[in-house]
Amino acid sequence: MPSIHSLRLIVGVAAIAAATLAGSAFAQTTLENASAKYRQDLADGNPADLWVARGQEMWKEPRGPRKVSFESCDLGLGPGVVKGAYAQLPRWFADAGRVMDLETRLVWCMVNQQGYTHADATKQTFGNGSRHRSDLEALTAYVAKQSDGVKMNVSLADPHVREMYDVGKKAFFYRAGTHDFACATCHAADDLRIRLQYLPNLTEPAGAQKAYTTWPAYRVAQGETRTFQWRLHDCFRQQRFPDLIYGSDLSIALTTYLAASANGAVYAGPGIKL
Amino acid sequence: MADPMKIRANLVGDSTEVKVLMSHEMDTGLVKDKDGKIIPAWWIQTVKVTHNDKVVLTAQWGTAVSKNPFMSFKFKGGAKGDKVTITWVDNHNDSRTDTALIA
Numbered sequence: 001m002p003s004i005h006s007l008r009l010i011v012g013v014a015a016i017a018a019a020t021l022a023g024s025a026f027a028q029t030t031l032e033n034a035s036a037k038y039r040q041d042l043a044d045g046n047p048a049d050l051w052v053a054r055g056q057e058m059w060k061e062p063r064g065p066r067k068v069s070f071e072s073c074d075l076g077l078g079p080g081v082v083k084g085a086y087a088q089l090p091r092w093f094a095d096a097g098r099v100m101d102l103e104t105r106l107v108w109c110m111v112n113q114q115g116y117t118h119a120d121a122t123k124q125t126f127g128n129g130s131r132h133r134s135d136l137e138a139l140t141a142y143v144a145k146q147s148d149g150v151k152m153n154v155s156l157a158d159p160h161v162r163e164m165y166d167v168g169k170k171a172f173f174y175r176a177g178t179h180d181f182a183c184a185t186c187h188a189a190d191d192l193r194i195r196l197q198y199l200p201n202l203t204e205p206a207g208a209q210k211a212y213t214t215w216p217a218y219r220v221a222q223g224e225t226r227t228f229q230w231r232l233h234d235c236f237r238q239q240r241f242p243d244l245i246y247g248s249d250l251s252i253a254l255t256t257y258l259a260a261s262a263n264g265a266v267y268a269g270p271g272i273k274l
Numbered sequence: 275m276a277d278p279m280k281i282r283a284n285l286v287g288d289s290t291e292v293k294v295l296m297s298h299e300m301d302t303g304l305v306k307d308k309d310g311k312i313i314p315a316w317w318i319q320t321v322k323v324t325h326n327d328k329v330v331l332t333a334q335w336g337t338a339v340s341k342n343p344f345m346s347f348k349f350k351g352g353a354k355g356d357k358v359t360i361t362w363v364d365n366h367n368d369s370r371t372d373t374a375l376i377a
Binding site: 042044045046047049050053054129130223 | 277278280282293294295297298299340341342344346
């Protein structure tokens with residue numbers, strides 16, 4: 001039978017545990033409320049709109065050595081159709097013989113229709129200030145914006161897409177690198193965070209939906225609108241993995257896994273992230 | 275040349291609510307590039323807003339204003355279809371003027 005003294009100790013420990021739990025729950029709600037309020041304040045003035053406007057201009061203008069506009073670029077719903085295109089990508093493209101996400105498809109159109117070299121098309125995949133702006137980020141933001149309010153609907157009926165989904169899921173849980181990291185190390189549990197930013201649990205539909213439907217997004221800390229390829233590329237950097245190649249099969253596989261996990265949610269991008 | 279602003283002007287009751295998003299680098303002059311050289315300050319110095327040629331707002335800005343600034347304000351009066359014109363001038367003497375109609 002425990003003495004009164006040790007009982008008091010147990011009660012004390014329990015009280016501290018309860019206080020710590022309450023403290024972290026408090027910190028999280030306060031933080032998330034503050035972030036939510038900030039997003040709401042900026043909702044009418046999301047700087048990503050500046051990228052959308054630039055992308056819209058570029059979409060219509062004749063580009064590249066062959067002077068062809070993106071209006072002949074088929075994103076899966078017919079040449080030039082952008083409404084709802086982002087919500088059904090990645091998908092299989094028979095003309096390219098590949099499963100492609102939006103950004104890879106844009107590069108394909110630039111190379112195969114507009115006549116750019118692959119190196120020219122991917123010279124500035126991620127922008128850096130107004131002196132080194134990325135056309136791909138602007139185009140991606142513009143096309144994604146045309147799916148605002150459309151339900152995510154990535155079909156896995158095609159075996160090629162299904163395979164990409166399976167590979168992507170495997171890659172998500174695959175531990176590697178100097179720090180023995182996987183995507184799942186940070187993104188397979190609730191309430192994990194990096195510094196003050198809470199990380200979504202991407203293995204749950206709610207987490208995957210909330211995360212995927214808000215990219216591309218304006219990153220306030222960088223003053224840039226970033227795309228999903230950038231998100232994956234930077235996650236790889238944070239895991240101390242080798243550079244994720246823009247438009248590589250691995251990047252498309254992970255995008256397919258996460259996009260399909262967001263199926264059923266209403267796309268609401270471009271978003272705003274701190 | 276500078277990118278266009280995004281301006282929205284809406285009649286709310288007896289006043290006009292204007293929301294404008296500007297595209298500008300707004301370098302503070304305190305940041306170094308990756309070679310260790312200071313990136314020179316480059317910022318919007320003045321903002322002027324007119325409603326049908328009548329000035330309703332002027333502002334002098336410093337480097338503390340964020341990159342791609344967002345500004346929201348109200349003025350009394352205005353009618354649907356009126357012009358709201360916004361001009362900014364930066365310290366390179368570069369400027370941009372855009373107009374929106376009150377909705």
